[in-house]
Amino acid sequence: MKKRMIAGLIFIASVIILGGIYLTTNTKATTIYVPAKTLVQEYMSNEKSADEQYLGKIVAVSGAVAQILSDSPYTILLEGGSGYVQCEFKDEPTTEIEEGSSITVQGLCTGYLLDVILTNSKIVTDETN
């Protein structure tokens, strides 16, 4: 009886651990890393194919901060060459962002208007890249 219980507990524990590993690696795998310039270029040249690649996906976009657009909700523009990537933050970033500095922002790509748009964004530090 006791043996069975221990075996059961081990089984449950391994399911939780494996599930956790699966989920974390899975979300990491679906993040698409792309420079702001490339993302803007792809959207400007073919919006439909860019949507197929990025719409509804988590993207990590790197580029220089062109403008801090709004404080509430915190929204910035990343320089993308012939256009911008607009990133709306979920929470105001704890580190100060300066115009001109190069950063990587991760968020949900919702598509393209005048800018390529990210929502629920956050700053990702270089260490995690």
Add this chain to the structure above:
Amino acid sequence: MSSAQRLMDRNGKIHFFSEAPLENIEATNKQALAALDLSNGKIAVSMLMKGFHFEKSLMEEHFNENYVESDKYPKASFSGQLDEFDASALDNITDSLQYSAIGQLTIHGVTNDVETVVTFKSIDSKISVRTQFWVKVDDYDVDIPKMVISNIAEEVLVTAQFSFERS
């Protein structure tokens, strides 16, 4: 892009609300694009459907996948005209200024005529613009299964709010 003739807001706010028996449904998009042509009073607004955020993520998922099919129809848009618009009136708004607007609203790939009243206010160096109108879900071919129909109102109240930097 001449900024003198066109006012633009790239992070306008669109909110919709529906009161339903079981629970109210509301969502906000804070990254809508709006442009007002000062030479002729034409307005153009566009927004991304996946940019609407709900309190419950499950609601957001249902909205995108089952109702507005945002992978297939990623955008909603309005293009219209302010009636008897005069740009010089924006320079001296005392309290508020109202224009009626008529135009076409496209959601879920379906376009309908919409009439609304747009209110302009002057706040510091900015011009604040607000409008509110009802949208009938049925007019935009949004299929809501009978099972959940009692939980979703047939009409939703849309509020749009923009802020334009004076040129």
